[in-house]
Each structure stands twice: as C-alpha cells, then as structure tokens.
Amino acid sequence: MTEYKSELPRTELDQLGEFGLIDHLTKNIKLVQPSSQLGIGDDAAAIKLKKGLMLVSSDMLMEGIHFDLTYTPLKHLGYKAVAVNISDIAAMNGICSQITVNIGLSNRFSLEAVEELYEGIHLACAHYGCDLVGGDTTSSRAGLVISITAIGAVAPDKLVSRSEAKIHDLICVSGDLGGAYVGLQILEREKKVFLSDSVMKPQLEAYEYIVGRQLKAEARTDVVQWFRDSGIVPTAMIDLSDGLASDLLHICKQSGVGARIYEDKLPIDATTRDVALEFKLNPTTVALHGGEDYELLFTVSQDLHGKVEDQQGISIIGHITDASQGAELASVPGDMVVLEAQGWRHFGSRRIGEQ
Amino acid sequence: MTEYKSELPRTELDQLGEFGLIDHLTKNIKLVQPSSQLGIGDDAAAIKLKKGLMLVSSDMLMEGIHFDLTYTPLKHLGYKAVAVNISDIAAMNGICSQITVNIGLSNRFSLEAVEELYEGIHLACAHYGCDLVGGDTTSSRAGLVISITAIGAVAPDKLVSRSEAKIHDLICVSGDLGGAYVGLQILEREKKVFLSDSVMKPQLEAYEYIVGRQLKAEARTDVVQWFRDSGIVPTAMIDLSDGLASDLLHICKQSGVGARIYEDKLPIDATTRDVALEFKLNPTTVALHGGEDYELLFTVSQDLHGKVEDQQGISIIGHITDASQGAELASVPGDMVVLEAQGWRHFGSRRIGEQ
Numbered sequence: 001m002t003e004y005k006s007e008l009p010r011t012e013l014d015q016l017g018e019f020g021l022i023d024h025l026t027k028n029i030k031l032v033q034p035s036s037q038l039g040i041g042d043d044a045a046a047i048k049l050k051k052g053l054m055l056v057s058s059d060m061l062m063e064g065i066h067f068d069l070t071y072t073p074l075k076h077l078g079y080k081a082v083a084v085n086i087s088d089i090a091a092m093n094g095i096c097s098q099i100t101v102n103i104g105l106s107n108r109f110s111l112e113a114v115e116e117l118y119e120g121i122h123l124a125c126a127h128y129g130c131d132l133v134g135g136d137t138t139s140s141r142a143g144l145v146i147s148i149t150a151i152g153a154v155a156p157d158k159l160v161s162r163s164e165a166k167i168h169d170l171i172c173v174s175g176d177l178g179g180a181y182v183g184l185q186i187l188e189r190e191k192k193v194f195l196s197d198s199v200m201k202p203q204l205e206a207y208e209y210i211v212g213r214q215l216k217a218e219a220r221t222d223v224v225q226w227f228r229d230s231g232i233v234p235t236a237m238i239d240l241s242d243g244l245a246s247d248l249l250h251i252c253k254q255s256g257v258g259a260r261i262y263e264d265k266l267p268i269d270a271t272t273r274d275v276a277l278e279f280k281l282n283p284t285t286v287a288l289h290g291g292e293d294y295e296l297l298f299t300v301s302q303d304l305h306g307k308v309e310d311q312q313g314i315s316i317i318g319h320i321t322d323a324s325q326g327a328e329l330a331s332v333p334g335d336m337v338v339l340e341a342q343g344w345r346h347f348g349s350r351r352i353g354e355q
Numbered sequence: 356m357t358e359y360k361s362e363l364p365r366t367e368l369d370q371l372g373e374f375g376l377i378d379h380l381t382k383n384i385k386l387v388q389p390s391s392q393l394g395i396g397d398d399a400a401a402i403k404l405k406k407g408l409m410l411v412s413s414d415m416l417m418e419g420i421h422f423d424l425t426y427t428p429l430k431h432l433g434y435k436a437v438a439v440n441i442s443d444i445a446a447m448n449g450i451c452s453q454i455t456v457n458i459g460l461s462n463r464f465s466l467e468a469v470e471e472l473y474e475g476i477h478l479a480c481a482h483y484g485c486d487l488v489g490g491d492t493t494s495s496r497a498g499l500v501i502s503i504t505a506i507g508a509v510a511p512d513k514l515v516s517r518s519e520a521k522i523h524d525l526i527c528v529s530g531d532l533g534g535a536y537v538g539l540q541i542l543e544r545e546k547k548v549f550l551s552d553s554v555m556k557p558q559l560e561a562y563e564y565i566v567g568r569q570l571k572a573e574a575r576t577d578v579v580q581w582f583r584d585s586g587i588v589p590t591a592m593i594d595l596s597d598g599l600a601s602d603l604l605h606i607c608k609q610s611g612v613g614a615r616i617y618e619d620k621l622p623i624d625a626t627t628r629d630v631a632l633e634f635k636l637n638p639t640t641v642a643l644h645g646g647e648d649y650e651l652l653f654t655v656s657q658d659l660h661g662k663v664e665d666q667q668g669i670s671i672i673g674h675i676t677d678a679s680q681g682a683e684l685a686s687v688p689g690d691m692v693v694l695e696a697q698g699w700r701h702f703g704s705r706r707i708g709e710q
Contacts, residue, residue, distance in 0.1 A: 037408060037514075046447065046514060047409040053392060054402040054409065058489055058504055060457035064496045092401065102415035102502045134413055141419045142497020147457045149413055149504035159392075159401060 011111035024111070028122075033097045036131045045133035047098055047151065053159055055096075055152040057088035063143035070194075071187040074113055076215045077146075078120025084241065085150035086128050087219035087294045091239040092161070093227060094154035096219075098133045099125065102147040104140030117144075128221060158233055160298070165236035165255035169299040169320040172234075172308055174223045176267040177244055178283065181290030182275040183207065183214030209271050217294045223314075224296075230307055234298035243291040246341040249327055251299065258325040259339075261318030263332045288329070288339070366466035379466070383477075388452045391486045400488035402453055402506065408514055410451075410507040412443035418498035425549075426542040429468055431570045432501075433475025439596065440505035441483050442574035442649045446594035447516070448582060449509035451574075453488045454480065457502040459495030472499075483576060513588055515653070520591035520610035524654040524675040527589075527663055529578045531622040532599055533638065536645030537630040538562065538569030564626050572649045578669075579651075585662055589653035598646040601696040604682055606654065613680040614694070616673030618687045643684070643694070 031039050037046040061067060061081050069077075082099060089096040101121060105114060125132050130150070186207045204211055220239075227233065236255055238247045244266075252259050266287045276283040299320055300308055308314055318330075327339040386394050392401040416422060416436050424432075437454060444451040456476060460469060480487050485505070541562045559566055575594075582588065591610055593602045599621075607614050621642045631638040654675055655663055663669055673685075682694040 045411045046509070046516075047411060048511075051405075054506075056400045056402060056453065056455055056489060056504070056506060058455040058457050058491055058502075060459055060491045060493050060500070060502055062459050062493060062495050062497070062500070065459075065494050098411065100411055100413040100504060102413050104415055104417050104420075104500065134411055136413055136415045136502075138415050138417060139420050140417050140497065140500075142417070142495065142500070145415070145417070145459065145495075145497070145500055145502075147413075147415055147491075147500075147502030149411070149455060151409075151411060151506075154401070156403075161401075 012107070015111075031131045031133070032129065033131045035097060036133055039131060039133040045098065045100065047133070052153050052155050053094075055089050055092050055094040055154060056149060057085050057152075058147070058149040059085050059088070060145065060147040062145050068187075068191070069144070070191050072215060074116040075120035075123070078117040079124040080120075080215070080217045081146045081148055082121055082124035082128070082150075083217050083219045084294060085148045086124070086130065086152075086221065087217075087239040087241075089150050089152035090219050090221050090224045091237050091296060092152075092154060093158050093224055093234065093237060094152040095221070095224065096128060096130045096150045096152040098131050098151040100133060100149045100151075101135040102145075103135070103137050104142070104145035105137070106140045106143050109144065128219065158228075160234045160237040161254070162236050162238050162251050163254040165251050165257050165299040165320050166301070167257060167320055167322055168302050169235050170302060170305060170308060170316050171248070171259060171261055171297070171299055171318040171320060172314055172316050173240070173244070173267065173295055173297050174220050174314055175293065175295040176269045176272065177240070177288075177293055177295065178276065178286035178290035179210045179213035179269055179272045180217065180292035180294075181214075181286055182272050182279065182281075183210035183212070184292075185279050186211055186275065187214060207271065207275065209269065210275060213293065217292065219294060220296045226311065230311075232300060232304060232307060234300050237296055237298035240293045240295045240297055241291060242341070243289040244297065245288040245327075245339040246291075247297055249339060249341050251297070252323070252327050255320075256323050258321035258323050259318060259327040260321050260325070260330060261328075261339075262330045265315060265317040267315040267317075284329075284331075367462070370466075386486045386488070387484065388486045390452060391488055394486060394488040400453065400455065402488070407508050407510050408449075410444050410447050410449040410509060411504060412440050412507075413502070413504040414440050414443070415500065415502040417500050423542075423546070424499070425546050427570060429471040430475035430478070433472040434479045435475075435570070435572045436501045436503055437476055437479035437483070437505075438572050438574045439649060440503045441479070441485065441507075441576065442572075442594040442596075444505050444507035445574050445576050445579045446592050446651060447507075447509060448513050448579055448589065448592060449507040450576070450579065451483060451485045451505045451507040453486050453506040455488060455504045456490040457500075458490070458492050459497065459500035460492070461495045461498050464499065483574065513583075515589045515592040516609070517591050517593050517606050518609040520606050520612050520654040520675050521656070522612060522675055522677055523657050524590050525657060525660060525663060525671050526603070526614060526616055526652070526654055526673040526675060527669055527671050528595070528599070528622065528650055528652050529575050529669055530648065530650040531624045531627065532595070532643075532648055532650065533631065533641035533645035534565045534568035534624055534627045535572065535647035535649075536569075536641055537627050537634065537636075538565035538567070539647075540634050541566055541630065542569060562626065562630065564624065565630060568648065572647065574649060575651045581666065585666075587655060587659055587662060589655050592651060592653035595648045595650045595652055596646060597696070598644040599652065600643040600682075600694045601646070602652055604694060604696050606652070607678070607682050610675075611678050613676035613678050614673060614682040615676050615680070615685060616683075616694075617685045620670060620672040622670040622672075639684075639686075
C-alpha cells in the first residue's frame with residue numbers, strides 16, 4: 001500500500017510557477033520518433049506525415065472517479081494513463097507514435113509527487129516507443145486530473161474498426177479476464193483495514209498478479225505485432241476497458257450482428273477465480289463485467305481458426321451470429337444468458353469500488 | 356449575466372449513463388473534412404494522411420481556475436474552449452482540421468447544460484471548419500473540466516515556431532490588447548454586485564466589446580489566411596494567451612534574441628483604455644499583462660515592412676534586438692522598462708480575477 005510518502009522532500013509548486021513546472025518536467029524529454037519534428041515548447045507539436053492513416057485517441061482520468069491515490073502509486077498511475085490510450089490505438093490495429101498529456105493539479109501535490117507521476121509517463125513512453133510531444137499543466141481545485149491524447153498510425157488496409165464483424169466470425173480475446181476487477185476489490189479491502197488500523201500491514205503478496213492487473217495495466221501492442229507478423233487482420237476489434245459484455249455489445253451494435261460466447265471458454269486466471277469466490281462473486285460475472293483488463297477483444301474470419309487456435313495467450317470464446325439472435329452467453333449448465341452492458345452508469349457517484 | 360436557468364427542463368445525467376450521454380451528444384455530428392475517415396464511436400479516430408506536417412495542440416480548462424460559470428454562458432465556454440486550441444494551431448501558421456474533446460462533469464450539470472456546452476463546441480467547429488472526431492466523457496467530483504486536443508496541418512516550409520526570430524525582425528501583433536482582461540474585471544465586478552443584491556441588473560451594455568473579448572474569444576485564422584494570400588511567412592509566432600510581455604519573452608527565450616517594443620505603438624481599444632482607468636489600472640500594464648486576447652504576436656523580416664504596414668488590423672510594435680539587450684519597452688516618457696513575465700504563478704489559487 002504505497003501512498004506518496006510525506007517524509008520525502010517537498011517542493012511547493014508555487015515556487016516554480018506554471019512555466020517553471022513545465023520546464024522542469026520536460027527538460028529531459030528526448031524525441032525518438034523520426035516523425036516528431038517539434039515537441040513540447042511551442043503552441044503545438046509538429047508531426048511529419050508520410051502516408052497511411054493517422055489515429056487519435058483521448059481519455060481523461062479523474063481522481064476519486066478513476067483512481068484512488070490511497071493505494072495507487074503515482075508512478076503506476078502515470079504509466080497506466082499512457083498505457084490505456086496506447087491500448088485504444090492498438091484496438092484499431094495501430095501503433096502509437098506520440099502522446100500529449102494535460103495535467104490538472106491541486107496544491108496538495110508537491111513537485112516530487114508530480115515528478116513521480118511523470119516518471120511513470122516517461123517509462124510508458126519508453127516501453128511503447130512513443131514520444132511525449134505536448135500538453136498543458138494547470139492548477140485544479142479538484143485533485144488530480146489527467147487527460148491524454150494518443151496519436152498513432154495504421155496502413156489503410158490494416159485499420160480495424162468495431163463495425164466490420166461478420167456472421168460466423170470467431171470471437172477471440174487476448175490474456176485473461178476479470179483480474180483487474182478483483183485486484184481492485186483487494187485494494188479496496190486493504191484500504192478499509194488500513195483506515196481502521198494504520199499499523200496493520202497490507203497483505204498483498206498472495207494477490208500480486210491481480211493487484212498488478214489493476215495497477216500495472218499494459219496495452220497489448222504485442223498482439224498487434226503478432227497480427228502484423230502472421231498476416232492476420234481482424235474484422236473488428238476493441239480493447240476491454242468496460243468489461244467483456246459491454247465491449248462485445250459495442251462490436252455487435254456497431255457491426256449490426258449478434259454474438260454467442262461460451263462460459264467454459266472464458267480465460268480466467270486461477271487467482272482471479274479464487275479471489276472472486278472469496279468475495280462471494282461469480283467468476284464468470286467478474287470476467288464478463290470486470291473491466292479495465294485492457295486485453296484485446298477481436299473477431300476474425302473462420303478460415304483463420306488454425307492460426308488463432310495455435311497462438312498462446314489467445315482464446316477463441318465464441319462466434320458472431322445474426323443480429324436477431326442478440327448477444328448471449330452459453331452457460332456451463334447449458335442455459336442461454338442474454339448479455340447486458342454493465343458499465344458504470346452513475347454520473348457523480350464514484351466508479352472505484354462500484355459493485 | 357447569464358447563468359444556466361433553473362426553470363428549463365432538467366434531465367439528470369444518471370438517466371442516460373455514460374454511453375447514453377455520448378450517443379446523445381454525438382448523434383448529429385457530421386464530418387466535413389475529407390481526411391476524417393472515422394470519427395467518434397470507435398477506440399480512436401482515423402485521419403488520412405497525405406503530405407505536410409501534422410500539428411497537435413492540447414489545452415485543459417478547469418472550472419474555478421479558468422472560468423466562472425456565474426457569468427460564463429456554457430455555450431460561450433464551449434466555443435472558447437475550441438477557439439483557444441485552434442488559436443494554438445494558427446500560432447504555428449497551420450489550419451486546424453480535427454479536435455477531440457474530453458469532458459469531466461459533476462452531477463450538478465443537467466443534460467441541458469451539457470447540450471448548451473456542446474452547442475458552443477459544435478458552433479466553433481462549424482465556424483472554423485474542423486471536425487469533432489473523438490473524446491471521452493466522464494464523471495467528475497470537481498465541477499466541469501474540459502480538455503481539448505486540436506489537430507491540424509501546415510506545409511513544412513510554412514511552419515512557424517517560436518524559435519526563429521532574428522535580429523532586426525519587426526515585431527507585429529494582430530487586433531488590440533488588454534480587452535479580455537478588462538472585460539473580466541467588469542464581469543467580476545458585476546458578479547459581486549449580483550451576489551450582494553440579486554435584483555440589480557448587470558450593467559454591461561457599455562462594455563459589450565470588452566466583455567465579448569473575454570467571453571467570445573476567436574482564433575485569428577483570418578491572419579493565417581492573410582499570410583497565405585500575401586506570401587508572408589513570419590519568422591516566429593505565438594498566440595497571446597498569457598499576455599504580450601510573457602508571450603514575447605517566450606519568443607525571445609526560444610529564439611535567443613532580445614526585443615524592443617514601443618509603448619505608443621501598442622494597439623489598445625478606447626473602451627479598454629477607459630475601463631482600465633476606471634479600475635485605476637495603467638492601460639499599458641493591461642496591454643502587456645492582460646492575457647487571453649488570443650491575438651497573434653509574430654515577427655517578420657524587415658523587408659516585409661510595407662506589406663505588413665498596409666494591412667488593416669496589424670500593428671508593428673517594435674523590433675527584435677540582440678539577446679544581450681534583453682526585452683524592453685520604450686515608454687512614452689522615454690524610459691526603457693525591462694519586460695517581465697507575469698503569467699499566473701500560483702498553483703492552487705484561482706486564476707480568475709487574479710490581479
């Protein structure tokens with residue numbers, strides 16, 4: 001349970017001012033993309049164009065809604081904020097090349113805290129090979145706000161939208177499902193213990209995998225690379241941010257199709273399953289509605305069955321059906337369960353820990 | 356003094372949920388740019404590339420820091436949030452083609468309020484001919500947060516950065532200075548009157564021009580068009596968001612030069628001057644440090660003197676000097692005053708109405 005440690009040196013942001021802070025945060029940025037002609041420090045970044053399609057994705061993370069700094073280290077948060085945007089570019093079958101980062105900060109944050117956040121942002125940029133080319137830093141009356149725009153590219157014939165899934169296509173997913181959600185439950189539980197008795201040490205060792213799924217999200221750019229290497233172009237794709245059911249329904253709606261997935265095919269890690277049961281949650285429900293796994297959900301033509309089946313870490317979980325059949329789960333006992341979106345619905349209520 | 360009127364119908368955002376709200380807000384968007392291949396509704400927008408340089412600019416506006424909804428109509432706010440980003444693209448001598456909009460909303464806002472905000476966003480897109488191609492809508496515990504990324508393009512030989520101003524270049528500015536700042540002073544004063552006696556009607560008629568400068572900011576894309584038409588490529592350019600002094604110092608620092616500007620050349624509107632004096636402010640100080648005018652400050656080679664001098668609405672206010680001379684104002688009495696940045700320095704304090 002890491003919170004920003006108060007015994008560390010503290011530099012008030014007031015001492016630097018806006019320009020000082022921007023200078024400080026950007027002085028070590030090195031641009032690596034040949035297309036990054038002009039980065040931070042002007043009115044806009046300049047990116048050279050060659051050919052192909054540019055991709056743009058944008059996400060905003062708000063303190064108290066999307067993250068809780070009681071148990072989210074700022075470095076992890078910075079990394080995740082970048083990774084989730086790169087995941088959106090990956091979900092179009094594209095590669096991210098540049099990001100811009102807008103940050104709103106209340107005076108609760110010291111310079112060291114902001115540096116920790118940016119350390120995570122820079123780490124993610126280095127890991128995914130993209131450049132931080134611009135953004136805005138401003139004060140906030142509302143804690144921390146992070147808004148990131150990711151820019152990427154894809155060849156026009158490799159673009160994968162949500163709207164081209166066809167009947168009989170295979171429905172596939174990378175990795176495993178529900179881990180990030182049960183990881184969050186563990187973090188929320190340990191927070192309650194910590195708040196009631198701050199001497200208690202959090203017990204996270206046994207939960208390392210699922211807590212990592214929540215705190216250390218990764219974009220599946222390796223899956224996009226595998227598509228490239230093996231000549232696969234999915235018919236439709238989305239990254240799993242809201243949960244399998246909700247995200248599959250996006251594909252169904254936008255492609256004008258139905259879907260049937262099979263409960264016994266859902267990839268669920270053993271720890272995820274155990275912890276779900278510990279919390280008296282059905283592991284299948286967790287896999288369907290957990291969200292924040294940032295795995296790729298994609299559909300491919302049936303004739304790619306062999307190629308996909310042989311690939312480690314990719315699961316075929318069902319197939320696309322006619323729109324009239326809707327989206328359904330074939331349960332292990334043999335019932336058909338209609339899939340419903342259960343994304344967060346409540347404006348103004350907290351998303352974190354929402355059941 | 357327009358605030359969102361409580362007698363209008365009120366639809367709670369809760370009733371729609373996130374996806375419902377996004378659907379609602381985006382259902383009428385029509386893409387007009389040939390390069391906008393895929394807009395809102397997928398993981399990322401897709402923009403076709405041809406040749407040239409892509410420009411990306413990003414800004415975040417926070418309630419209570421950058422705007423006060425007591426006197427800022429949401430429609431105006433939406434318009435301005437777009438215009439200031441397009442202004443950043445214009446400051447690179449580029450044309451904006453697409454924007455993404457991330458919005459954070461607390462449950463204080465009704466659907467009607469959000470619609471009013473988006474009405475302004477759509478109006479600005481229509482006015483500047485750019486497409487809204489993506490973004491994120493999320494809940495907020497902190498009132499309204501607007502984060503916009505603008506994407507544009509410029510031919511490589513037309514790109515104007517802040518870093519290429521040369522000794523003897525002319526320093527020019529479009530429009531007039533300080534209006535947005537004194538407009539804000541009027542709005543703040545009327546707010547105080549309104550808060551102490553809500554029956555009092557605000558007296559804004561005489562201040563229409565300067566209040567409009569504050570609430571209805573426009574990007575000077577017409578100046579960029581004039582550069583195109585007249586074959587002018589400035590050596591350096593910036594848009595005036597922080598104030599003439601602060602923004603000129605950016606050019607000096609990044610170009611490694613000094614600057615001398617002349618007090619008697621500063622374009623100040625008569626209303627701006629009168630209202631500054633009414634508030635016991637020096638009109639020159641207001642012109643130097645006012646900020647938010649979103650005019651273009653640019654430098655051009657001396658041999659363009661005739662072309663620039665003849666252009667209505669463009670003022671030549673000084674020239675670039677050697678770095679060793681620093682940046683200075685030649686005052687009307689004949690003194691040399693060293694220019695200092697006076698942007699907002701205080702993280703966590705309110706920017707609005709800051710003196």
